[in-house]
Amino acid sequence: ALSGRRALITGGASGIGAACARTFTAAGAHVTVCDLNGDAAQELAQEIGGDVWVADLADTAALEELSLDADILVNNAGIQHVSPVQEFDPQRWRLMHRLMVESPFLLIRAALPGMYERGFGRVINLSSAHGLRASPYKSAYVSAKHALEGLSKVTALEGAQYGVTSNCINPAYVRTPLVETQIADQARFHGISEDEVVEKIMLTESAVKRLVETEEVASLALWMASDASGMVTGTSFAIDGGWTAA
């Protein structure tokens, strides 16, 4: 479905990004794994026969002169930090916004001219259920993901006449290293089992009582990246077991 396509996946060395890298490669794309973690990116690129771009995407000044040759751009790199608003470290808040809003803007900006020239492009933004809903203590994350939703919609409107689509994917909790660590920490903190953490803390909002698997997110991303999704743009796809239906 993706033969001849070049895909750039940020945060591609782990979790959802790595699943997308494997799935897109299996579908025939040439994948560039962009990540801060050079070793992990290198290892995955070797496995899939792709390229590596080691970069700190929070260093947004370095991205201003960039030009990208990609048919598919997956804005996936992201981090979480939990703290009440009045205690939230402003430096960390800005870091999260640079990584999760500014850098997607700069990468889209760098990729669009080539996409417009070729008359095809797919921008896939890893938002979150928190791009559509709020939770306490996640002011940086929730506001960054809401901003990404807006950026994605504007990109969709501008790109439409050039065959470029832009959409968001909005998962609930996905089984990734990030979430596995949170589960272990919470289990220790509350003195309950890891299963109980998942059921009683993470899945209170989800009608389907299990975590999302990275391959499930990648399969949605694959369809979004394909020619078949050309009429789908400026929208957001919840993959959240019913969380945002309630």
Ligand code: NAD
């Ligand atoms: P992850 O932690 O498994 O992987 C993120 C990758 O991003 C890592 O390889 C990391 O090295 C890289 N990265 C971090 N900071 C970077 C930087 N400054 N520059 C370049 N790369 C950097 O994460 P994940 O759970 O797969 O999440 C991927 C995306 O999906 C994120 O945007 C996240 O907000 C979103 N998301 C995740 C979940 C979930 O439950 N895991 C749910 C909803 C949305």
